[in-house]
Amino acid sequence: MEGLKELYDAIVTGNAKSAKALTENALAEGVDPQVLIDKYMIPAMDEVGRLFEANEYYVPELLISARAMKASLQLIRPLLTAKGSEPQGRVAIGTVKGDLHDIGKNLVSAMLEGGGFEVIDLGVDVPPEKFIAAIQEKKATVVAMSALLTTTMLSMKTTIDALQNAGVRNRVKIMIGGAAVTQRYADEIGADGFSDNANSAVALARRLVAAQA
Amino acid sequence: MKQLLEEILRDTPVVIDGAWGTQLQSLGLKPGECPDAWNETHPDLVEKVARGYVEAGSRIILTNTFGANRISLERHGLAGKAVSINRSGAEISRRAAGDRAYVFASIGPTGKMLMMGEVTEDDLREAFTEQASALTAGGAHAIVIETMSDLAEAKIAVAAAVATGLPVVASMVFDSGKNLDRTMMGTTPEQAAKELAEAGADVIGANCGRGIEAYEPVCKRLRAATSLPIWIKPNAGLPDVVGGRTVYHTKAGDFAQHVPAIVKAGAQFIGGCCGTGPEFIQEVVKVLK
Numbered sequence: 001m002e003g004l005k006e007l008y009d010a011i012v013t014g015n016a017k018s019a020k021a022l023t024e025n026a027l028a029e030g031v032d033p034q035v036l037i038d039k040y041m042i043p044a045m046d047e048v049g050r051l052f053e054a055n056e057y058y059v060p061e062l063l064i065s066a067r068a069m070k071a072s073l074q075l076i077r078p079l080l081t082a083k084g085s086e087p088q089g090r091v092a093i094g095t096v097k098g099d100l101h102d103i104g105k106n107l108v109s110a111m112l113e114g115g116g117f118e119v120i121d122l123g124v125d126v127p128p129e130k131f132i133a134a135i136q137e138k139k140a141t142v143v144a145m146s147a148l149l150t151t152t153m154l155s156m157k158t159t160i161d162a163l164q165n166a167g168v169r170n171r172v173k174i175m176i177g178g179a180a181v182t183q184r185y186a187d188e189i190g191a192d193g194f195s196d197n198a199n200s201a202v203a204l205a206r207r208l209v210a211a212q213a
Numbered sequence: 214m215k216q217l218l219e220e221i222l223r224d225t226p227v228v229i230d231g232a233w234g235t236q237l238q239s240l241g242l243k244p245g246e247c248p249d250a251w252n253e254t255h256p257d258l259v260e261k262v263a264r265g266y267v268e269a270g271s272r273i274i275l276t277n278t279f280g281a282n283r284i285s286l287e288r289h290g291l292a293g294k295a296v297s298i299n300r301s302g303a304e305i306s307r308r309a310a311g312d313r314a315y316v317f318a319s320i321g322p323t324g325k326m327l328m329m330g331e332v333t334e335d336d337l338r339e340a341f342t343e344q345a346s347a348l349t350a351g352g353a354h355a356i357v358i359e360t361m362s363d364l365a366e367a368k369i370a371v372a373a374a375v376a377t378g379l380p381v382v383a384s385m386v387f388d389s390g391k392n393l394d395r396t397m398m399g400t401t402p403e404q405a406a407k408e409l410a411e412a413g414a415d416v417i418g419a420n421c422g423r424g425i426e427a428y429e430p431v432c433k434r435l436r437a438a439t440s441l442p443i444w445i446k447p448n449a450g451l452p453d454v455v456g457g458r459t460v461y462h463t464k465a466g467d468f469a470q471h472v473p474a475i476v477k478a479g480a481q482f483i484g485g486c487c488g489t490g491p492e493f494i495q496e497v498v499k500v501l502k
Contacts, residue, residue, distance in 0.1 A: 055390045055391050055395075057399075058389065058390075058395065058397070058398055058399025059389075059397050059398050059399065060328055060398055060399065061399075063328055063329065097245075098244045098245030099244075099245055100245065100288040100289070100324075101324055102324070103324060103325075103326055106326070106329055106331070110329070124288070125245070149244060149245075150452045150454055150459035151238065151244035151245075151459065152244045152245055153454050154244070154454070155244075179451075180451060180452045180453070180454065180459075182453065184453075185453075185454055
């Protein structure tokens with residue numbers, strides 16, 4: 001298991017090439033993929049999150065670590081799927097109707113993928129119907145909505161209302177984020193949670209999924 | 214052209230304008246609608262916003278071209294109109310300014326991240342070069358690269374603006390980290406000042422962010438890090454959405470109360486960003502008298 005501490009380090013430092021090679025080696029040696037994830041990769045991303053909270057890491061470091069994590073996960077995911085194990089959760093993410101900004105949404109997507117979620121990226125200017133379709137047809141268990149503008153934040157409420165009317169609101173947890181989004185706003189419109197950065201969005205998604213089970 | 218900057222700086226602090234987006238919304242701009250396109254569809258209303266700032270006492274006004282690079286415009290299917298939208302944006306502000314104010318043309322970020330591989334450096338260079346040349350053709354006196362979070366993108370924009378021969382202001386958003394003294398990408402005021410100056414900027418600045426309270430320390434650090442003039446344009450705090458309406462909590466008078474300390478900390482240029490209107494500028498002019 002000597003090489004596996006190196007896998008942890010490769011993810012923390014964001015070295016995708018080395019993370020991929022180390023994962024390949026470990027799998028070839030017969031290490032259980034679930035052990036790789038639980039003992040080395042998730043703890044590595046937790047450390048990345050801690051460094052971000054401590055202001056030692058910023059967005060670029062988060063992104064390169066998420067990229068390294070994703071490189072490893074891409075090798076492991078097919079093995080887990082073959083064993084019948086599902087991803088942590090399936091997140092349908094999009095910037096709400098009327099809003100075309102995608103940096104925040106893309107950062108959260110990258111971090112969620114790094115965190116082991118399957119991400120269905122619906123893009124920008126997403127009408128409520130597309131979120132509904134992702135729940136009905138792609139079995140999304142979490143809906144993540146983004147809006148940069150205070151004017152388009154109002155589409156978050158319209159979307160939640162549409163989910164309610166379509167009878168799918170209770171099948172998913174809803175999380176929201178964006179420059180002006182607050183906990184108070186999340187409460188006001190009936191979302192299940194809010195996050196003000198891409199890192200804590202992953203912890204939030206995990207909490208919401210755990211509450212679903 | 215740098216003479217122009219010296220001429221403006223003979224009498225400091227120089228009061229700039231406030232926000233445009235929030236003003237255009239109050240004149241009917243719809244959520245999600247492209248504000249920059251109004252230069253062609255509603256030039257009279259854009260000019261009204263510009264005039265509002267000239268009358269409030271701004272010695273420098275910007276232009277309604279913050280999102281008028283072809284990469285941002287493409288989201289609205291308007292990339293092909295980049296040149297005319299920028300040109301008319303500069304012309305509208307010049308008309309409103311007359312001989313009472315200078316026009317510093319606005320260039321904002323593309324909204325795409327280099328690091329994520331969404332755009333290449335060449336894409337950015339091309340887009341900013343096109344925008345900067347069109348603004349120059351429209352009669353801008355100077356160019357402001359503003360609201361930048363990524364130093365790499367900011368430097369490409371500065372280089373494109375410098376190539377026009379006009380004076381260039383380069384301003385970033387410091388809204389991250391415990392002390393709100395880093396950009397989203399982790400850049401400090403010191404790094405920003407050094408690298409933007411090396412890229413050719415004539416003025417270094419900070420704008421937008423999380424409210425005017427955080428600006429005095431950032432301004433001090435910029436002042437210590439560079440001998441270039443400093444440009445500061447804070448917003449009116451973070452907005453809140455209450456019962457479906459956007460509310461900015463900082464009022465014009467409170468905003469202006471912070472201004473003398475920022476000027477003392479070294480700012481030669483001072484104005485407002487999101488949520489600030491002509492009444493903020495009037496109060497700033499009053500407090501600096």
